[in-house]
Amino acid sequence: MKPLNTGEPTGVGRYRVFAALGEGGMGRVLLGISSDGRLVAIKQVHPGFAHDPGFRERFRREVETSRLVSGAYTAPVMDADPHAPTPWLASVFVPGPSLSEAVATGGPLPFGSIRHLAAGLALALGDIHRAGLIHRDLKPSNVILAGDGPRVIDFGIARAVEGDSELTHTGAVIGSPGFMSPEQAEGKPLTSASDMFSFGALLVMAATGTNPFTGSSTPHTLYNVVHVQPDLRQLAPELRRIVEPCLAKNPADRPSPAWVLEQLGPIPPMPSPWPPIVPHLIDKQQAEVGRLLNPPAKRSKRGLYAGLAAAAVVLLAGGVVLAVSVNKEDPPPAAVAAPSTSPPPDVPVTTPVNPDPLGPDNLRKVDLCKVLEGRAVPGFGKLTKKIDIHFDSCTYESPSGKWLDLGVGGDVIQGEPGDNIEGLPSNIKGSSDSCEVAVAVTGLRNTALAAKVNSLSSKDEACSVVKAALADAVKRIRAGGFDRDLPAGTLALLDPCALVGPVTADRLIGPVAETIREHLHQCRYDAAGGLRVDLVRGYPPTQSKDAYYTKTATLDLGGTKVYLAAVDDGIARSHCSLTWQHRSVSERDGENVELMFSTSGTKLTADQACEKAKAFAEVLLPKLPKP
Known part of the structure; x- marks a missing residue:
């Protein structure tokens, strides 16, 4: 958990966000708070998924189904927006370390904790399967060890990125190789039995600290999942009796969550189901949340300005300078300006027009779908407009069907400082086949102009493309002539x-x-x-x-x-x-x-x-x- 970087957006939908919980292949997870005071975990799905023609509809369906899951060992889905530029899903925030963090910090769990873990996961999977869902990505980082038992998160989301999609191109893997079922590794249709294989692999990891199929590379790991029988001799006989049938290569030979619960039998009550390291990590996490929500008071310029503004209102109301009436419309800013003070930047008054072409006043006029229309980007090809349904973004398509986004918005990327783009400092962020580069919008602290592309052959190729596209966009915006059509x-x-x-x-x-x-x-x-x-x-x-x-x-x-x-x-x-x-x-x-x-x-x-x-x-x- 870490605080958001300066300049990052502080809101997602109707939630205020204040920390980053993590990031993975499917998206980024933020910690936020709702207007009713509840903490929420918000997963922002990777922007590239939003460009798959069928993704948004699949995502919407899966979220609606996920809301039917409300068992004691799942984190309920609270809200979602599949139509947002970056689709997102909010679920109840569960304080506690992930299983992966707990094992990495304190080592394998004792057998009593494993029984609690297995029972909780079996109950959660039963609830998920009864709702018509398959988790598809059950792994240690998707299991939270709360104070009273485990919680399964992210159920139902992986399904949204499967299907006929450019995102599931040949060689792409949806899921976590070490915890996939053989049929998932081979790209075959899945049933709820796939989750039971992942369940068995997860219990082995919790009990031994290692994954039973991990190889020297991802292809090696996937080969082991499909062809190799794991060595389970380290497991206690009671646990091996449950795990072994779960790891059957044939889905039809795997048991159900109900069978697992029968084998476990009654679980004796305990003050805490976890070893001491887990309550320690929970306390540490809750203290960090408290610090992020209530940072130490600082005498900042903004606070000083707010105090001066409040004092000025008192003086005006007290008759020293009677310049406004609360019963009438607001006068022009000049009518209330006292000679001895001038409104600081954060006081809510109309700001002067920003003359910079990359300032907010000009960018509101710019049609981003005109800026790069027909332009050839080295290594990508000639751009044609693909999606034009938002005020401040445009999606272009290359001759080969790849998509490039150009947008102005509050989604300021976290990344490393990059090269100057037309004299402007940039931030850059990439993964194995994608890249995003952004430059700040002049005079608007939470906003950037950014270009991004996904699904290229390498990060270097993707970054070369977006740097060239963004540099061309900056030059052309500065030159002008790309104003949007302005209907009445x-x-x-x-x-x-x-x-x-x-x-x-x-x-x-x-x-x-x-x-x-x-x-x-x-x-x-x-x-x-x-x-x-x-x-x-x-x-x-x-x-x-x-x-x-x-x-x-x-x-x-x-x-x-x-x-x-x-x-x-x-x-x-x-x-x-x-x-x-x-x-x-x-x-x-x-x-x-x-x-x-x-x-x-x-x-x-x-x-x-x-x-x-x-x-x-x-x-x-x-x-x-x-x-």
Whole structure:
């Protein structure tokens, strides 16, 4: 677990994220907090998967099925967005080390702990299989040792990247070689018996500290999985009796989770099922979470500015300089500027126009699908527009069918410092066959212009392609001439933080401590509670039927149809969101406004949160351009 890097986005969907838990072949896992105060683990699926034509639909189906799994030994799925530029899934955060971390730190588990582990995993797999799912990636890092027993995470996700996909090209492996079943290693159809093979391999690792099939290379390991009988002589006879049939090469010869539970028999209660190292790791992790959530107070410039701004408001209200009235619309910034002070950058006022071509004001005008259309990228070929459904990103296709993304957004990559791109410092991040390179957007601390590509022959080839593409994009954006088409009423050019002024915001949701431009089209107001405004292009909004919400409704605000969804989880643990379509683009998409108020840190109820959200929406709506 480590804090997010400076400049990284602090939100995913409706969750505030504050730490990175890890990263793997399928994506990145972040630690976040919901508006009701619950900790969540958010898996952001690798961006490359989003470009598979069937991925999003498979992901949506698997997530819906995964929500049916709610056993005591799984981490329940809370939320997901398969339509996000980077699809994500949120599940309940379970404090505890992974099985891999526990064994690496403290060695193999004692036999009593193995029995608890086996019983918990068998119950979890039974719940998963009854829901119609196959885990497909059961391995030590996907098993969390919580204080009262194991938890299985990430069930049902691997299925979404299987099928007829460029991501499962010849030679690609979905899963973890040492814990795959033989049929999975050979690319054959899977049944729930595949998970039982992984279960057996996992128990061997927990009991001995080593995987029974590990070879000198991935192909060697996969060969062992398919052809070699493992040496199980190190196992206690009681455990070997369970593991051996699970590791049968023929799926039909493997037992069910119910059979495993019968063999284990009654599990005696224990104050803790784990050796002492596990409670120690849990305590250490919880202390780290506490430090990340409540960092030591610092007298930062931002805090000093906020204090000065608050003092200025008191002086104005006290009659020293009576320049504003809270009952009238916000005056122009110059009307409230006192001679002795000037508004610091984080005070929520309209900022001067940024003249830099790579600044936010110009980038809102740029159509990224025009910037590289028809351009030839060395090692990749001539680019043609493939996907153009978002304000701030475009996906291009090469003659060979590979995809390249060019985007402006808040997903600032973690990576190493790279070469200068047209005089700008860059960050670079790559894996075996992919690469992403980003340069900062001038004057917007959470935002970058980035190019990325996946599924090339090597990381070096991928990085060469994206560096060339990004350098060409920077040159052409600076040269100009790629403005987007601007139909009447579009939201594309709007800075959401400039729509509602500081005095009005204070009156509606305040006092506002800080207004933060999250990226080109997102604004966050930190007040007593918090409010976020997003201007997005995407699917038309509908009334949510998700059981997560305790209240849903359809409102008429000044003739606009607005969809309300609220979670009422007690005072200071609730939130309310409002969504509406501002302008239709096609039957499939449009320009939408998303607004959410959370009660965190307040004594407001969910109904009061909705009243604040509605009051803000009623002020915001007339300020939007007419379609």
